[in-house]
Amino acid sequence: MANWFRSILLRSVFLVPLLLASGMFSSVMVEASEQTLSEEKPVIEPEVYRREIDESKIDSENFEVTAFTGLMSVEDFGVNAITGARLAFHISEGLFFEASMGRTQTTKTSYERLSGAVELLTDEQRILSYYNLSVGYNLLPGEAFLTQNLAFNTAFYLIGGIGNTTFAGDDRYTINYGFGYRFIATDWLALHADVRNHVFEMEVLGEKAKTNNIEMSLGLSIFF
């Protein structure tokens, strides 16, 4: 027991000075390297700070959100008020993508009104709601003059896409196409007038047939 204790003691007697020496040496090295560094520094530091532009500080407004209301003519089911919303993403000055949804309560067909007792659809089935994904292109950029000195930027666009219409209890694949007019009131606010045709198949009145359902709407949009 005493043997191993002595051996440790002996080793530590040699080791401690060695460690101390190496520690001192390394600190001398650090000081030396610091000195060479400080020698490279100029005596007078010019007070220049570079003002770079942070690109993310430039507010980009490529999204446009719209609330709209108007009239939708649903073939055989009357012309009714419609409300909805749209979200557009502008890719370039011409091209944009748009997701849209709308909803209207349709009324009775003339057949139902004339016959008196016949009800083709339940109240729930009479609600028409749709969503679609479309691509639009700004075709005719222009200016509208309200007075001699007051002009607003405008654009005419063509738009078309695909989506789904839920009506008369079923989901219906729908193609939509149309045109619109954007009146840019300020940089962030615009007014829209849109005409869209929604084409889908219906079989409620006997045989299956393609129906054209035209929607006219006015909207208010905000760029962000």
Next chain:
Amino acid sequence: MFYQGILLFCSLLLLGIVHAEDDVPRVQVADPYLEMQTGAGSGYPVYHVVERGEWVQILKRKTEWFKVRTDAGKEGWVRREQMERTLTPAGTALKITDVAEGDFARRRWEIGISTGDFSGATIINAWSGYGFTRNLSVELSASQILGSYSSSIMGNIGLLAHPFPEWRFSPYFTLGTGVIQTTPKTSLVQTQDRTNNTTHVGLGLRIYMAKRFIIRADYKNLVIFTSQDENQSITVWQIGFAAFY
């Protein structure tokens, strides 16, 4: 549900109004002159020019157009190519980063929409993907299938392998599973909803277009595990576009 959606849009509208206008970046015109147009599009007329050496503030950006204000207070839209030739206060050219083709291979997030043929019916599909590595990504998708006799909604999760992520025309393989709920049309006699599990295997091609955009086309073989004797095997063709981040 619908009115909640409208509410969400309205709150987004309000968010859009709030602007922060601190520390507006300024640049110096280095070209003989900078053309200011009345609107953010090449069709709108040039109505003012700023001469070399003058400073303008950059107010905002719409697609490839920048709205600037001169020291005299005139505001107009300048195209990106002209903005890139102005100087920052440090004296260097204004750098406007663009997503280059190189970023295509390094993308992390991807969102997209597609449409196509689902064994005679039409499919509309939206997806979101996340890349773990350059070669492997996971994807969640939601689809609606609109057929003559029924309509379905389907949710899928899949793994995608991209052996050549750096190619402009980059092929990929996919494998995944999901759930499909089918509702027969109300005009049919039997109107029982069915919910079944699915599995799919497929291959596709993604094509880098420009900036953040890609076109994607794929073919999938989908198996629906039905309660009948035989499972249903369906061929799905789709084409769509996506944006990556």
